[in-house]
Amino acid sequence: MPDPALSSSTLPPGRVAGAGGAALRDLLAGPVRVGTVLHSGREAVYVRVDERVVGVVARGAVHVPSAIATMLTALPEAAVGAPVPVGDGVVALPGLSVGVDRIVATDAPALPDPAAAGERLALADPDLAVVRRQLPEAALDALAAGDPAAVPALVGRGDGLTPVGDDVLSGWLVATRAAGRDPRAVADAVRAQAHRTTSLSATLLADAAAGASIPPFRRLLLALGSGHEVAAAVAGLRAVGHTSGAGMLLGALLALHPSVLSSPATPLEGSPR
Structure with a gap:
């Protein structure tokens, strides 16, 4: 069943809801910087910005802590090396803007024994x-x-x-x-x-x-x-x-x-x- 928290029905055109960790949300909340596409595929796009890599992943892809998970079945094409604005709350891929609208846990749970x-x-x-x-x-x-x-x-x-x-x-x-x-x-x-x-x-x-x-x-x-x-x-x-x-x-x-x-x-x- 689709996650209602990730519904894009109330978002601006071209804006897709996503899920990610609190640290990633805070990183995206900063001023806009221009990154470059490092890896591009139907299930994952990774962008290098400053000294880090941030990503957007489609439904079913491995959700790494540095990426925003979406309910999309496939991501739009993004040429490796293409510029991508990152900041002001979103990663702005070609024709697609994604932010962290739902926080998911990424921290290691403590082992009692x-x-x-x-x-x-x-x-x-x-x-x-x-x-x-x-x-x-x-x-x-x-x-x-x-x-x-x-x-x-x-x-x-x-x-x-x-x-x-x-x-x-x-x-x-x-x-x-x-x-x-x-x-x-x-x-x-x-x-x-x-x-x-x-x-x-x-x-x-x-x-x-x-x-x-x-x-x-x-x-x-x-x-x-x-x-x-x-x-x-x-x-x-x-x-x-x-x-x-x-x-x-x-x-x-x-x-x-x-x-x-x-x-x-x-x-x-x-x-x-």
């Missing part, structure tokens, strides 16, 4: 081989220990708008915060290395460092906290993208159940031996 949550995730036994074989075991071991030396070996590692190494880091950052632990050492290293990845992924990493995540990851944390429907939440996140959901799952495992990595690994270059 992180150890139990980790056990539940490990017992779900998600198949993460497709991720693990793409990444250095030494870097994964270091991340499991909260060692920022893991970051240079993971940031930007893999193909796509969100490389798999970044997905692992995002999952770790959000799950660590949800567990009530301090992710700042790794988050600081991520910020220092963000120039090595895509603009969109750098934005998503910054959001993850602040505790923001996609809805399937929030559902996973809620399931792990309550112990209910864990398998369904794992499957839902695992289905995101080709490797994105699996990468986030691995990051969550490294944060909540570090012993998931049992194979010995060679120390990372520059890390204590």
Whole structure:
């Protein structure tokens, strides 16, 4: 059933209602800046503005914290590199203006018992081989220990708008915060290395460092906290993208159940031996 809060019947022509996080709404409330289209497709358009990326996504696309979700089945064409005004409450795509009319939660829900949550995730036994074989075991071991030396070996590692190494880091950052632990050492290293990845992924990493995540990851944390429907939440996140959901799952495992990595690994270059 369509969300009545996202009805555009009372909006000006060309203005479409959208849903997003409070931080994104506040970002759009500022003065108009001219961004450029970074990625364009029928389901998602991403615009680089200043040092961040903001997006508009169609119904059914993954709703990342930096994007506005709409009820549209497809988005209008927008040429990569085209100028797009962003501000005064909206992202003004060609023929389409979108704002945040409904606030949705993007923050990481706190885990009441992180150890139990980790056990539940490990017992779900998600198949993460497709991720693990793409990444250095030494870097994964270091991340499991909260060692920022893991970051240079993971940031930007893999193909796509969100490389798999970044997905692992995002999952770790959000799950660590949800567990009530301090992710700042790794988050600081991520910020220092963000120039090595895509603009969109750098934005998503910054959001993850602040505790923001996609809805399937929030559902996973809620399931792990309550112990209910864990398998369904794992499957839902695992289905995101080709490797994105699996990468986030691995990051969550490294944060909540570090012993998931049992194979010995060679120390990372520059890390204590």
